[in-house]
Amino acid sequence: MQLKDTGKTRSATVALCIAAVALQIGFAPQIEVMGGRINFMLILACVFILSGDTHRATIAGFFCGIAYDLTASVPVGLMSLILTVTCFISSGMFRGVQIGLNPNALRCAAIVMFAVNVLYGLLLFFMHVQTDLFWAIIGHGLSSTLLSLLVAVPFFVLAGSALSQGGFSARSRGTRYKGLR
Numbered sequence: 001m002q003l004k005d006t007g008k009t010r011s012a013t014v015a016l017c018i019a020a021v022a023l024q025i026g027f028a029p030q031i032e033v034m035g036g037r038i039n040f041m042l043i044l045a046c047v048f049i050l051s052g053d054t055h056r057a058t059i060a061g062f063f064c065g066i067a068y069d070l071t072a073s074v075p076v077g078l079m080s081l082i083l084t085v086t087c088f089i090s091s092g093m094f095r096g097v098q099i100g101l102n103p104n105a106l107r108c109a110a111i112v113m114f115a116v117n118v119l120y121g122l123l124l125f126f127m128h129v130q131t132d133l134f135w136a137i138i139g140h141g142l143s144s145t146l147l148s149l150l151v152a153v154p155f156f157v158l159a160g161s162a163l164s165q166g167g168f169s170a171r172s173r174g175t176r177y178k179g180l181r
Contacts, residue, residue: 016159020044024071035135036143041068042116043152045083046109047159050099054091061087078123086116100160113148117141
């Protein structure tokens with residue numbers, strides 16, 4: 001007895017991944033505000049964190065980090081390491097948060113994005129890629145978080161409508177019975 005349609009979920013996930021990679025390659029390098037850039041791979045990792053599957057979120061964090069490292073002029077492997085560990089830890093911490101455009105999802109995404117961006121800025125400073133500590137934390141950390149959080153809103157709207165779990169799920173909205181909503 002199949003309780004949810006995995007084909008819809010899989011195609012929506014693939015569409016979100018393709019959109020994020022295309023935007024990371026074509027759009028993200030063009031916009032910089034106060035030293036911060038939009039990180040579409042971090043947004044995609046946050047979508048996977050809130051999906052509730054720790055294994056899938058960890059793998060997605062690794063591949064999102066590799067994609068970011070290969071599309072930016074940064075040390076290869078640093079964002080991959082940070083996103084892999086962050087996705088593993090955060091997907092367990094935020095397991096009960098429902099994906100979509102709601103205050104809890106945005107709060108969790110803001111926490112994850114700020115932690116990743118500040119840690120990334122600090123590591124770039126300690127690796128002597130970034131020369132100013134204050135600019136690494138405020139310029140990169142805060143402005144990248146705010147830009148990415150603003151752009152994450154459409155991703156969460158799409159992810160909430162496309163990836164919402166139905167059927168006999170504890171995270172489902174409505175009744176417990178599949179046909180009665």
